[in-house]
Amino acid sequence: MASVGTSLIRLAGLRKTYNEGLPNAEEVLHGVDLEMQPGEFTALIGPSGSGKSTLLNALGLLETATGGSYRLGGQDVTKFSDNERTLARHDQLGFIFQFHHLLPAFSALENVMLPALMRPQGITEKIMRERAGGLLDAVGLQDAHHKKPQELSGGMQQRVAIARALVLAPQLVLADEPTGNLDTQTSDSIFALLRQFNRERGTALLIVTHDQRLAAQCDRIIELVDGRIASDHPNAVAGAGA
Amino acid sequence: MTALGFEWTVALRFLREGRMQTALIIGGAGIGVAVIFFITAVLTGVQSDLIRRVTGAQPHIIIKPPEETVAPLVTGDSDQPRLAAIQARPQRLTTIDGWPALARSAEATPGVLAVAPVASGAALGIKGDASRAIVLVGTELDRYLRVVRLDDKIKSGVLHLEPGDVLVGIELAKDLGAVLGDRFRIQSAQGGSDVFRIRALLDLGSKDLNRRYVYIDLRAAQSLLGIPGKITNLDVSVRELMSADIVAGRLRVQSGQLIESWIQNNNFIFTAISNQNIMTLLIKVFITIVVALGIASVLVVSVVQKRKEIGILRAVGATRRQMQSVFLLQGLVVGVCGALLGSGLGFLLIIIFSRVLRNAEGQALFSLDFDYSLVGIVVASAAVLGLLSAVLPARNAARLDPAQAIRG
Ligand SMILES: Nc1ncnc2c1ncn2[C@@H]1O[C@H](COP(=O)(O)OP(=O)(O)OP(=O)(O)O)[C@@H](O)[C@H]1O
Ligand SMILES: [Mg+2]
Numbered sequence: 001m002a003s004v005g006t007s008l009i010r011l012a013g014l015r016k017t018y019n020e021g022l023p024n025a026e027e028v029l030h031g032v033d034l035e036m037q038p039g040e041f042t043a044l045i046g047p048s049g050s051g052k053s054t055l056l057n058a059l060g061l062l063e064t065a066t067g068g069s070y071r072l073g074g075q076d077v078t079k080f081s082d083n084e085r086t087l088a089r090h091d092q093l094g095f096i097f098q099f100h101h102l103l104p105a106f107s108a109l110e111n112v113m114l115p116a117l118m119r120p121q122g123i124t125e126k127i128m129r130e131r132a133g134g135l136l137d138a139v140g141l142q143d144a145h146h147k148k149p150q151e152l153s154g155g156m157q158q159r160v161a162i163a164r165a166l167v168l169a170p171q172l173v174l175a176d177e178p179t180g181n182l183d184t185q186t187s188d189s190i191f192a193l194l195r196q197f198n199r200e201r202g203t204a205l206l207i208v209t210h211d212q213r214l215a216a217q218c219d220r221i222i223e224l225v226d227g228r229i230a231s232d233h234p235n236a237v238a239g240a241g242a
Numbered sequence: 243m244t245a246l247g248f249e250w251t252v253a254l255r256f257l258r259e260g261r262m263q264t265a266l267i268i269g270g271a272g273i274g275v276a277v278i279f280f281i282t283a284v285l286t287g288v289q290s291d292l293i294r295r296v297t298g299a300q301p302h303i304i305i306k307p308p309e310e311t312v313a314p315l316v317t318g319d320s321d322q323p324r325l326a327a328i329q330a331r332p333q334r335l336t337t338i339d340g341w342p343a344l345a346r347s348a349e350a351t352p353g354v355l356a357v358a359p360v361a362s363g364a365a366l367g368i369k370g371d372a373s374r375a376i377v378l379v380g381t382e383l384d385r386y387l388r389v390v391r392l393d394d395k396i397k398s399g400v401l402h403l404e405p406g407d408v409l410v411g412i413e414l415a416k417d418l419g420a421v422l423g424d425r426f427r428i429q430s431a432q433g434g435s436d437v438f439r440i441r442a443l444l445d446l447g448s449k450d451l452n453r454r455y456v457y458i459d460l461r462a463a464q465s466l467l468g469i470p471g472k473i474t475n476l477d478v479s480v481r482e483l484m485s486a487d488i489v490a491g492r493l494r495v496q497s498g499q500l501i502e503s504w505i506q507n508n509n510f511i512f513t514a515i516s517n518q519n520i521m522t523l524l525i526k527v528f529i530t531i532v533v534a535l536g537i538a539s540v541l542v543v544s545v546v547q548k549r550k551e552i553g554i555l556r557a558v559g560a561t562r563r564q565m566q567s568v569f570l571l572q573g574l575v576v577g578v579c580g581a582l583l584g585s586g587l588g589f590l591l592i593i594i595f596s597r598v599l600r601n602a603e604g605q606a607l608f609s610l611d612f613d614y615s616l617v618g619i620v621v622a623s624a625a626v627l628g629l630l631s632a633v634l635p636a637r638n639a640a641r642l643d644p645a646q647a648i649r650g
Pocket of ligand 1: 018019026028046047048049050051052053054055
């Protein structure tokens with residue numbers, strides 16, 4: 001647990017240039033300042049191509065920033081090596097992507113277990129199984145533990161992805177359009193699930209979404225336009241909306 | 243699933259997922275291994291059959307005293323007797339001085355398996371009216387058996403040599419009208435003569451040898467040949483048949499005696515076998531390269547196909563090293579499975595062809611009790627080969643940028 005006063009995330013002047021040094025170099029993030037506290041439930045909105053995914057990937061240590069600094073959980077991760085970034089992703093972050101990205105060769109339960117299996121850190125198989133199974137039950141997939149992803153609907157696959165993101169109890173889950181290709185009703189239930197985990201477990205979430213209706217249910221809304229934060233304000237009505 | 247650990251679990255699952263690819267490449271590797279297995283077995287069989295035939299009852303190396311020649315007569319009468327006079331003396335045998343020391347030093351020479359003293363000379367075998375020219379070989383049987391495997395040439399009787407015993411080839415016995423247990427007289431060119439009892443009939447590999455070779459005890463031979471306590475040659479066996487010339491060279495430098503190796507006396511066969519070995523080595527090397535390239539290409543394709551999955555695994559915390567291991571292990575598994583399949587297949591081929599391919603005498607060209615450690619060597623080599631083949635694909639997998647892979 002981060003002590004009081006320690007931000008979960010602190011970005012200062014973060015820049016990202018793709019193809020740096022090449023003729024087709026393109027700066028996508030032009031100095032982003034951002035702070036997030038533990039347990040926040042935040043939406044990241046903005047027009048297409050504004051750099052939302054880029055920002056999320058930089059926060060998720062999937063991409064290296066080309067300028068500025070980044071502190072995650074009080075630790076300066078700006079100059080982390082690839083290996084350190086991998087371990088930080090594993091230990092501190094969870095990911096949910098638009099196209100659910102499960103491994104087709106593994107069952108739902110195994111997909112959820114994979115992060116734990118990568119670095120067991122003393123956790124036995126039995127505990128991994130129980131934890132993964134419990135999470136699948138919690139996302140409403142008690143009957144689908146041993147089903148392969150292709151046997152599940154889009155909404156169910158996204159539930160498996162949520163369970164996988166949460167299995168190691170990260171402080172922050174980064175979700176890039178998690179309901180992007182789901183129908184409204186399924187979107188609502190997925191969103192409700194994320195909200196529920198945020199409330200129950202205190203997991204912070206940063207959710208990229210194009211859906212104004214869903215963004216309106218978040219505690220805070222950040223708008224990115226052309227690689228700059230255009231607006232960032234708390235959303236007072238959120239509590240009532242959920 | 244977790245008992246195997248992350249890398250093994252994912253590696254095996256990926257292989258299982260790409261069922262067709264995996265089966266094809268294991269099959270390909272298996273066929274390669276089977277061919278290597280098969281040609282090795284056939285060649286070993288054919289060559290040892292050939293060598294057995296050619297060398298027969300001959301030792302690999304013979305140590306002889308330097309040939310004595312009679313000084314030419316300088317009569318001045320004519321040129322003809324001069325030339326005729328330069329020849330080995332026909333009657334008196336040349337012997338090796340101080341042979342026990344020489345035998346010991348020969349035994350200590352690298353590459354030498356065993357050494358046996360031999361008193362040998364021309365003689366006649368006589369029984370009733372029949373008389374045949376023979377080559378007398380007098381030796382200490384225990385030592386000689388380690389030089390020439392008379393024990394697997396025995397047709398009937400027992401391998402035993404008391405002073406009055408003789409071992410003869412089957413043709414000679416026929417020619418003399420003798421059977422096992424019969425006695426016949428041996429008269430040496432030096433005039434010695436005695437009666438011997440046939441203890442065993444031998445098949446030395448060819449009619450000519452079976453007609454001429456006769457084995458008796460060393461002492462008996464020495465007294466027949468008129469060289470008590472002396473020997474005419476040391477017969478030597480080597481560990482590595484094809485390196486007999488190298489060992490012969492060492493002995494030549496060391497002993498100052500005349501050294502003859504089977505290779506020298508059968509050079510064409512040695513050359514033929516050497517060339518055959520080089521050709522098959524080339525074939526094996528090329529098969530190995532093809533198998534390695536096959537494994538590598540399938541895994542390279544697999545890395546491309548699994549781009550997205552590798553990206554997800556990397557995103558949720560798999561390290562570069564772990565992804566590398568996942569693909570190295572796939573190479574390892576494919577190599578080992580291919581080798582096991584190939585060994586089985588090769589063995590099957592050998593069983594089938596051992597019924598079909600036969601030598602001139604109708605015996606199988608290769609025996610089924612060939613060196614089983616070959617399987618272990620093949621599997622171990624295939625494991626290494628599989629790992630090496632997977633190095634490049636594994637590096638590709640490790641280098642893959644997770645952000646790129648996930649975006650599309
Ligand atoms: N790997 C890359 N190489 C070069 N340019 C890139 C790369 N990834 C993204 N971009 C560019 O960066 C800009 C921002 O892309 P990004 O995906 O972050 O936008 P986004 O806000 O997530 O858009 P969308 O709402 O469509 O998902 C775009 O102009 C895109 O073309
Ligand atoms: Mg995006």
